[in-house]
Every structure is written in C-alpha cells, then in structure tokens.
Amino acid sequence: MTLRPSFGIFPKLLLTMLVVTLTPLGAIWYLDYRAESESLSRQIEQRLGSQADAIVGYVDAWVEMHLRMLRQNAALEDMSSMDGKRQKPLLRAIATEYKWIYLGFTIAPDGNNVGRNDEEPLRFYGDRGYFKQAIDGRQMGQEVVISRTTGQAAVIFSVPVWRLEQVVGVLAVGTSIADVTSTITNVKIGQTGFVFLVDDQGKVIAHPTVRDSLKSHPAIVALGGESRKQVVFTDPATGKQAIALAEKTKYGWTMVAQQDFDEAYRPLRQANRHALILLGVTVVFVILVSYALAVGFTRPIRRLTQIADGISRGNLGANIAEAQRSDEIGSLARAIERLRASVKLAVDRLGTR
Structure with missing residues (x-):
C-alpha cells in the first residue's frame, strides 16, 4: 500500500487563511509601493528641477547683464x-x-x-x-x-x-565670480544635496568643495547635447549612489543639482518598512487565529473519534457533550449518539436471547 502524505486541519486552515489574507495584502502593498515610488520620483525631480531652474535663471541674468554692458560699450x-x-x-x-x-x-x-x-x-x-x-x-x-x-x-x-x-x-x-560662487554653494538640498556650475569645458565655476575640472562627472557626461536630464549614478567623490538633474544654461554652461539617493528616497524606504512590519504583524495574527480555530475544530473531532472508537470496542457509556452544539460538529455528535444507541439496543437484544 502506498502511503500518501496527509495534512491535518491546522496546516490546511493556516495555508488557506494565509493565501486569502496575504494575496490581497501583497497586491495592495505592491500597487501602493509603485504609486508611492512614482509620486516620490516626481517630487524629487520637481525639487531638484526647481533648484536648478532658479540657479540657471540667476546665472543667465548675470551673464546677460555683462553681455549687454559689453555690447553697449563696444x-x-x-x-x-x-x-x-x-x-x-x-x-x-x-x-x-x-x-x-x-x-x-x-x-x-x-x-x-x-x-x-x-x-x-x-x-x-x-x-x-x-x-x-x-x-x-x-x-x-x-x-x-x-x-x-x-x-x-x-x-x-x-x-x-x-x-x-x-x-x-x-x-x-x-x-x-565670488558672488556667483557664494550664491550657488549656499544652496542646500536636504542634508546631502547641493548645486554646482561648470562652463562649457567642464571647468568649475562654483562648487562647494571641488576646484578641478568636472568634465567627466557622470551627470555632465550623461547630459551630452541635451538641455536637461535626470540621472542616477555612483558619485566618484563619495562612492555613494546619487541622483542629479543637469541643465544647460542659455550660454552653454551646465548647472547640476545633486543629492544622495538614499536621502532622496528615504521616505519611500520608511513607508516600505512600515508596510512590511504591518505585513509581518498580519502574518503572526493569521497564524494565531488559525491555531485558535484549528484547536476549536480539532479538539471536539478528536473526542468524537475516540468515542466512536470506544463504541467499536464495546464502550457504550461515554457521554457525548458535543451533541448539544448547533453546528456541523453537533450534527456529527448526534449521529454518533444515535449510532451508540443503536449498538446498545442491538447488544441488549442479543443479551436477552
């Protein structure tokens, strides 16, 4: 005879409740994560873009003032x-x-x-x-x-x-360029974000710390011939992942607004962590409820199994308390009670012959 693996009520009930509970919760978490990620990405782009736009406008106005003055005098x-x-x-x-x-x-x-x-x-x-x-x-x-x-x-x-x-x-x-440098380097984006400006050859005009050429900076390389672009890269200066928005000025200089990726997306990680904690608490709750329900189901069934086994061995005096229940277990208990009565009646008839 081939023995098939059998599962009791508890694992079946636990698996059922986990599937029923976690499937919609997982779907809701995924959809919420995507929506939150897209919303946060838009906010980051708007924040970096607003800083870059403000500085680009300031720099363009500063350059145009010199251009007008030079043309008038020339x-x-x-x-x-x-x-x-x-x-x-x-x-x-x-x-x-x-x-x-x-x-x-x-x-x-x-x-x-x-x-x-x-x-x-x-x-x-x-x-x-x-x-x-x-x-x-x-x-x-x-x-x-x-x-x-x-x-x-x-x-x-x-x-x-x-x-x-x-x-x-x-x-x-x-x-x-002292005033321009001071204005640009004083711009702060969160704790790690900053803005810098380079000319069309990558020479630094304004940067909080760097004075050498930034021609090979990932954001400037990625911008290429475009007027505006957002890019995620590993900052060679810190080794950390960063997000930046690079934008060309009217006269060919490049403005970059940059922030550490971890800081920019920290709200998303916090929301994701809270969601996972809630998911974990839900799993524990489901296991506890499943255990309580399984115990409530299996205890009377085990008792009825023992009574039925006792009847088969001739023990006809056991009290079946479950017969008072109004659910399916009560129906099963009353059926066993009738079976016991029938067996007892049959035994009594055989004893009188």
Whole structure:
C-alpha cells in the first residue's frame, strides 16, 4: 500500500487563511509601493528641477547683464576706434561702475593688447579662447581662468568690436565670480544635496568643495547635447549612489543639482518598512487565529473519534457533550449518539436471547 502524505486541519486552515489574507495584502502593498515610488520620483525631480531652474535663471541674468554692458560699450565710437588712449576712460568707467569687474581691456585682431583700465604693461592675448571666440564673430566669448591680477578664479567675457561691418578688435572684461560662487554653494538640498556650475569645458565655476575640472562627472557626461536630464549614478567623490538633474544654461554652461539617493528616497524606504512590519504583524495574527480555530475544530473531532472508537470496542457509556452544539460538529455528535444507541439496543437484544 502506498502511503500518501496527509495534512491535518491546522496546516490546511493556516495555508488557506494565509493565501486569502496575504494575496490581497501583497497586491495592495505592491500597487501602493509603485504609486508611492512614482509620486516620490516626481517630487524629487520637481525639487531638484526647481533648484536648478532658479540657479540657471540667476546665472543667465548675470551673464546677460555683462553681455549687454559689453555690447553697449563696444558700440561706442571711442571703443571702436581701437585707440588705447581713447578707450582708457571707458575701460576705467566700466571697472568703476561694476565693482566686481577687476579688469577691462581691448585686443587687436592680431592678439595684442590695445587698451586696459589699469597701469599694467600691455600683453599678448591671441592664444586665449575668449579672444578666438570673439574675433571669429561669436556674440560672446567666455573662459574660466585664474586671474593674474587677483589670483582667484574668474570669468573673462568678450565681445567683438565692429566698425563698418568688420570686426576690428575685441572688448573683454575680467569679472570676479565670488558672488556667483557664494550664491550657488549656499544652496542646500536636504542634508546631502547641493548645486554646482561648470562652463562649457567642464571647468568649475562654483562648487562647494571641488576646484578641478568636472568634465567627466557622470551627470555632465550623461547630459551630452541635451538641455536637461535626470540621472542616477555612483558619485566618484563619495562612492555613494546619487541622483542629479543637469541643465544647460542659455550660454552653454551646465548647472547640476545633486543629492544622495538614499536621502532622496528615504521616505519611500520608511513607508516600505512600515508596510512590511504591518505585513509581518498580519502574518503572526493569521497564524494565531488559525491555531485558535484549528484547536476549536480539532479538539471536539478528536473526542468524537475516540468515542466512536470506544463504541467499536464495546464502550457504550461515554457521554457525548458535543451533541448539544448547533453546528456541523453537533450534527456529527448526534449521529454518533444515535449510532451508540443503536449498538446498545442491538447488544441488549442479543443479551436477552
């Protein structure tokens, strides 16, 4: 005879209740997790995006102010004369009016310095990127440099000087970026988030800690030629996973708003942990209820089994208390009671013969 594995009422009842209880709970947890994850992702993108948009607007306005000033001065007759003596009062006025501009100067098409606001010797600027950009007719040249005048990081802005529809030189200013750097580095996103700005070559304009080139930063590499992109990556500086939103400014610089992934998604992990705790408590509750129900079912059934076994052995005097119940067990008990009465009657008849 082949023995088949048998399961009692308790494991069957436990399995049934677990399936009935955990299936909808698991489905609800999964759907809620997805909805919460998508909602939190949108909130993170909006938070990083709002910070990036605000800084990008500030930087664009700052650059445009310099561009307007340079164009206005480049159009003046004394400036377009490319005569250093006539240009000097204008260059001094620029440095006086805009306190953060430490140097105003002009460059001839051959790269030689023509005029400047200070008393330093004239220099050759023909190898500078900002000169080459402006002399080629671009609306604005720009380059992040370490100023020889101040020894600090600065930005050189330049524009072509036109006369009779020809580029006759370049007007440039060296401007301190201390205020811009301070504004950007003071932006905080949670405990670990920050914002930084690099130029079109990846040179750092503003960053809380880094001063070297960030051309290979994952967020900048991922942005490529796009205007805006969100990316998740491992930060090479900390080794931690981070989420960032990179956005191009109007003039080709890149603004990045970055935050540690763990901090950004902490609310989701907390909600998920609470859900799992609730799920665990539910499992324990189901097991306890299943055990209580199984005991309530199996105890009278075992007793009735013992009584029926006793009847088969001739023990006809046992009291069947379960016969008073109004459920199916009570019906079974009354059937056994009738069986006992029938057996007793049969035995009594046999005894009288």
